[in-house]
Amino acid sequence: MKKEFTLQLSPEEAYDPVIFQEVVRKKAGLPANSSEAIARQVKRSIDARGRNVKVNIQAELFIKETPPALLDHQPGYKNVSKEDAIVIVGAGPAGIFAALRAIELGVKPILIERGKDVRSRRRDLAAINKDQIVNPDSNYCFGEGGAGTYSDGKLYTRSKKRGDIRRIMEILVAHGATEEILVDAHPHIGTNKLPKLVEDLRESIRQFGGEVLFDTRVEDFILEGDEMKGVVTQHGDKITGKGVILATGHSARDIFHLLHKSRIAIEAKPFALGVRVEHSQKLIDSIQYHCGLDRGPYLPASAYSLVHQTEFKNKQRGVFSFCMCPGGFIVPAATSPGELVVNGMSPSRRDSKFANSGIVVSVELEDLPEYQKFGPLAAMEFQADVEKRAWQAGGETQVAPAQRMVDFVEKKVSASLLDTSYQPGLHSVEMREVLPDFISQRLAMAFKAFGNKMKGYYTNESQLIGLESRTSSPIRIPRDRESFEHIQIKRLYPCGEGAGYAGGIVSAAMDGERCAERLIESYIHISR
Structure with missing residues (x-):
C-alpha cells in the first residue's frame, strides 16, 4: 500500500x-x-x-511493499552503425542528447567536437588558471560536455515547451547522476561529478554505433543549392549525412562568421552583460537563512535570485542575477587569447567559502548604435570589444579587473581587494573604465536596490570581478517554428544555446532531442 x-x-x-x-x-x-x-x-x-x-x-x-523504481524512462537504444547518418556539430548537452535521440530512432549520429574529450580538457583548464594560456579549441566553453561541464551543472529550467524535463533528468540518472536531481526543486550535479557522467553518455553513443570525433573543428559547409549536405573540417575532411544539427554553443564566433560569410541567414540578438559578484558564503547564508554565520550541518549553501528594473536615458532595462553559484568558484572562461571572460562553477558539495553570481544588465540592439555597421554580428562585436577592454584592464593576462562593491558605486578605486576564488588573480581598477556607461550606471543603481532587498548584500565585503559576458548567444540562427529547419537552408537545424533557442543544460538537451526528431521525420523515415 x-x-x-x-x-x-x-x-x-x-x-x-x-x-x-x-x-x-x-x-x-x-x-x-x-x-x-x-x-x-x-x-x-x-x-x-x-x-x-x-x-x-x-x-x-x-x-509492506517494495518502492518501485523512480525511473520511468528506459531508452531503447539499438545498434545503428549501418544506418543512415546525421551530422551533429558540437558535443555539449544539445549535441549529446541529439545523438542519443537519433540512436533511439534508429539513425546513426556523427558527433563532431572541436575540443578535446572531457578528461583531456582538464590540462587546458589548468593552463588557463596557472599559466594564463588560452587554447581556442579547448577551454571552459569548448570541449566534450560544453560550457556546463566545468561550470556547475545546474539543471533547473523553466522551459517546458520543447520537451520532457523529467525524461532528460532520468537519462542523466541512468548514466550516473544521483536520483537527488529528480527530487530537488533546483537540482545540480556539480562540476566534480559531471566529467564521469559526460563520459558515460559518450560511451552510450559509441556503444550503439554512433561516432564521436574530437579535435575536429568545422571550417566550411558543404552546400548544394539550398541544401546542407555536410561539413568540412580543419583537416580538409568532408563529413556528410542526411542533415546537419548545428549545436556549437554561444561562444563559437568562428561559426557565426562562417555562416555570415556563406550568406546563411543569422540575426543579431539581445543578451546580457555585467560582472560576477563574490561574497563570502557565510554572509549569504546569514542573509538568506537568518542564521548568523553558521547554517548548521543540514542546510545546503544558500543561493539567491535578484532582479531590478532600472531607467537610464529614458530606457528601462533589467539588471538580474545569473548563474548563481553557492559554495563555488569563479573561473576564466575566455575562448581566445586577448580577451577576458569569467564564469562561475560549484562542486557537488558546494563547500567553497565563497558565493558568486553574475550580475548582468540586459543589452538591447538599440543600445548599440555604433555597432549596427556589423549587421547581424553587431551584438557579438560589441561583446568582443568589451572583453578585450577587460583583458587590457587586467594587464593583458587572465588576471581579472576587480573593485569592491561600495567603491564601485561611489566611484573609488579600491585600495585593496578581498580574498577570491578566482585562481589567476585580481587587479584593482575602476570598473567604469571597463564597462560601457549604460552598463555601469545600471549596475550601480541595482546594487543599492539589491541591498534593500537582501540586507547586507550591498557591502564593501564583496567585490565585482569582470567580465561576465557569455550569458547567452548574441546571435540567433533563424529556424522555422514548427520544423526547426533553418528558414533558408534545408537540412540545417540550428540548435541549443548557440542558435538562440536554449538557456542551460536541460533546455539545450531538450532542444537537441527535438531537432533530431524533426530532421529524422523530414529526411529519413518519411523517405523510407
Missing part, C-alpha cells in the same frame, strides 16, 4: 535519512522504527521566508 504526504519539515527532519523515515512513519500512525514501511522523497524545496527555515516535502510511504 502506498500513502502520499505533503510535509513541512525542519532541515534536520528533511535531510537526515533516519529521522525522515521516523517522521513519515509517525505521520502515518505507524511506529517510528517500523521495518515494514519505507518512505522516500518525491519533491523537495527550501522555504526560507520565515525566521525558521522549513523544507517542503512531497513524500511517498510504501507499507
Whole structure:
C-alpha cells in the first residue's frame, strides 16, 4: 500500500535519512522504527521566508511493499552503425542528447567536437588558471560536455515547451547522476561529478554505433543549392549525412562568421552583460537563512535570485542575477587569447567559502548604435570589444579587473581587494573604465536596490570581478517554428544555446532531442 504526504519539515527532519523515515512513519500512525514501511522523497524545496527555515516535502510511504523504481524512462537504444547518418556539430548537452535521440530512432549520429574529450580538457583548464594560456579549441566553453561541464551543472529550467524535463533528468540518472536531481526543486550535479557522467553518455553513443570525433573543428559547409549536405573540417575532411544539427554553443564566433560569410541567414540578438559578484558564503547564508554565520550541518549553501528594473536615458532595462553559484568558484572562461571572460562553477558539495553570481544588465540592439555597421554580428562585436577592454584592464593576462562593491558605486578605486576564488588573480581598477556607461550606471543603481532587498548584500565585503559576458548567444540562427529547419537552408537545424533557442543544460538537451526528431521525420523515415 502506498500513502502520499505533503510535509513541512525542519532541515534536520528533511535531510537526515533516519529521522525522515521516523517522521513519515509517525505521520502515518505507524511506529517510528517500523521495518515494514519505507518512505522516500518525491519533491523537495527550501522555504526560507520565515525566521525558521522549513523544507517542503512531497513524500511517498510504501507499507509492506517494495518502492518501485523512480525511473520511468528506459531508452531503447539499438545498434545503428549501418544506418543512415546525421551530422551533429558540437558535443555539449544539445549535441549529446541529439545523438542519443537519433540512436533511439534508429539513425546513426556523427558527433563532431572541436575540443578535446572531457578528461583531456582538464590540462587546458589548468593552463588557463596557472599559466594564463588560452587554447581556442579547448577551454571552459569548448570541449566534450560544453560550457556546463566545468561550470556547475545546474539543471533547473523553466522551459517546458520543447520537451520532457523529467525524461532528460532520468537519462542523466541512468548514466550516473544521483536520483537527488529528480527530487530537488533546483537540482545540480556539480562540476566534480559531471566529467564521469559526460563520459558515460559518450560511451552510450559509441556503444550503439554512433561516432564521436574530437579535435575536429568545422571550417566550411558543404552546400548544394539550398541544401546542407555536410561539413568540412580543419583537416580538409568532408563529413556528410542526411542533415546537419548545428549545436556549437554561444561562444563559437568562428561559426557565426562562417555562416555570415556563406550568406546563411543569422540575426543579431539581445543578451546580457555585467560582472560576477563574490561574497563570502557565510554572509549569504546569514542573509538568506537568518542564521548568523553558521547554517548548521543540514542546510545546503544558500543561493539567491535578484532582479531590478532600472531607467537610464529614458530606457528601462533589467539588471538580474545569473548563474548563481553557492559554495563555488569563479573561473576564466575566455575562448581566445586577448580577451577576458569569467564564469562561475560549484562542486557537488558546494563547500567553497565563497558565493558568486553574475550580475548582468540586459543589452538591447538599440543600445548599440555604433555597432549596427556589423549587421547581424553587431551584438557579438560589441561583446568582443568589451572583453578585450577587460583583458587590457587586467594587464593583458587572465588576471581579472576587480573593485569592491561600495567603491564601485561611489566611484573609488579600491585600495585593496578581498580574498577570491578566482585562481589567476585580481587587479584593482575602476570598473567604469571597463564597462560601457549604460552598463555601469545600471549596475550601480541595482546594487543599492539589491541591498534593500537582501540586507547586507550591498557591502564593501564583496567585490565585482569582470567580465561576465557569455550569458547567452548574441546571435540567433533563424529556424522555422514548427520544423526547426533553418528558414533558408534545408537540412540545417540550428540548435541549443548557440542558435538562440536554449538557456542551460536541460533546455539545450531538450532542444537537441527535438531537432533530431524533426530532421529524422523530414529526411529519413518519411523517405523510407
